[in-house]
Amino acid sequence: MPTVSQFGALAARSHAVITTHQHAGGAYPASPTFSAYRGYAWLRDGGFTAEGVSRFGDVTSANRFHDWVSRVLADRRGQVDDLRALRSAGAAVPIERMLPTRFTFDGQNGSDPWWDFQTDGYGIWLWSVVTHAERHGLDLARWRPGIDVAVDFLTAFWDLPCFDWWEEHDEHRHVSTLGAIHGGLRAVAFALDNHAAAETADAARQLALTEGVRGGHLTKWLGSDAVDGSLPACVVPFGLVDAGDPIATATLAKVSADLDVDGGVHRFTADVFYGGGQWLLLSALLGWNLAQAGDRAGAWRHLTWIADHATADGEFPEQVPDHLLHPDSRQEWLDKWGPVATPLLWSHGMYLILADELGLLR
Template identity: 40%
Template sequence: MLNDDYLPTWFMLDGNNCDEEWPNFQLDGYGEWLWALSQHLKLAENDNDIAKYKKSIDVATEYLCCFWNYPCFNCWQEDGEKIHTSTLAAIYGGLNSINEYLNDSYIESTLKDIKQYVLDNCIEDNRLKKCTDLNSTDANLLWAATPFKLFKVNDLIIKNTVNIIEKELVHEGGVHRYPEDTYYGGGEWTILSAWLGLYYCEINEVEKAGKMLRWIESKANINGELAEQVLDNVNDDYYINKWESLWGEVASPLLWSHAMYLILLNSINKLSLLSVNNTIK
């Protein structure tokens, strides 16, 4: 099928579709949007009326319930012929979160199907693998616990997955995407360091989360700007020049990197304050 056979993945700032030739069949974004909307509805004081979003919700939920087990591009816009565990986690998280408001039996049935599919096809040696047919790891597997809750953060499957991520992808505090990554050499990504830090917050490992935070802060430039990835420790430095010749230097500043830093900082501050209050009591 062609790009036009699916709902668009890329949009311009004004809301119009993006006409550039990017991979289009990518489902994780629709799951992420449903999850984000549900969080907005929980947190917003003056905007908790789900009815105004019903048309968009109906389109997104029907789309995901129909296509969740189709091969598509992952969050890195790669491997469009594979079924990705992180994509399934994002779809599950979005459908599960929004269904707290909808209580839809079809969505509930789909959630059970997704969970069982992951258990049957996305686990090797009692830990999550990158794709159904690729026994490798990827830092985006953190999504399965944080924030999409496909598994609980203390589930043995998640613990084993994080152990592999720590062993194969973490260097001092910086987190690589996956072992074979050569995009700009395959450096350490700011957002993934923050994401691992958020997982540590979820299991009350504040010191480990703080280490990730300090690593991110140490990689900001003189203006306090954070890049997409840091090239101090790459998988293959040959590819740095290759990608720079195609697209220029690594994107910086990157909004996503700054957002994830602030989310991690806020999470650590909340845990630290809770610890102080418990000590006082």
């Protein structure tokens, strides 16, 4: 097991990896070297990465990221207004006209095909920017142009099926997506007294709890029985269900039983991406929830597992192949996209969050 100083050194290294690769314009690249991610920034990845940086105390880096997002979204004010008008008129809105899930560093849409309609990132960014501002006593007026666009987009389209956190299954409505929307809109509702955000957050929560619970736990999508490694986020930090609520307890227990192996957490049991390995960021997410629930031993178990999977130069990959769910599928992804994304900035951001929960950043 690493020493406390080694855990702290990995936190410093995580901050250095994130800020070294942060684009001059403020974007956090998903991964600077991975073929499919290089050149793009996601609101989902970046929102969690910014939270880790904010907890580390680097206000400037987090501000620059939120500045970048606000500019990118403000530039799409007219697009969102047009989309909302179409929906208000009862017209079908083609999925290809929706805001994308990822942007180039200069704020443009990607030029290559992608699984783009994903609403979770907009909720995650809203939660991230509000949380950052509250932590450091900052005025949200700096980011209001982007916040207003994200709120208007989500309040209009929160209930539509879309791709999930893993950019799959756009035919479903995903509980983790509803959780992220709830968390982001609830944060805005409290911070800015926004009634539309509050009403939509409540509606997302009601839908998830009505159709997204089976066997007493949250499920991967509405009507499913399975769980997903992203579901703990519905408890901490997004508060779709309160920590300690029986549904929250059952969800964490089910994710642990079905997806946690020796401290590393899988995305879902049918995952074939790179053979279905264990994801460091999901290990941190579950550990974060355990820490908040008072299980510090469990949280340390996950932090230790993550630290044990750093490369020799202190970089964290997206996933590791220690315990593959579908090993026969690994080679096809290696052939298609090359080695697993390393470093993944989201992994580093989540390490910082869990390290902070355990007192290592103070």
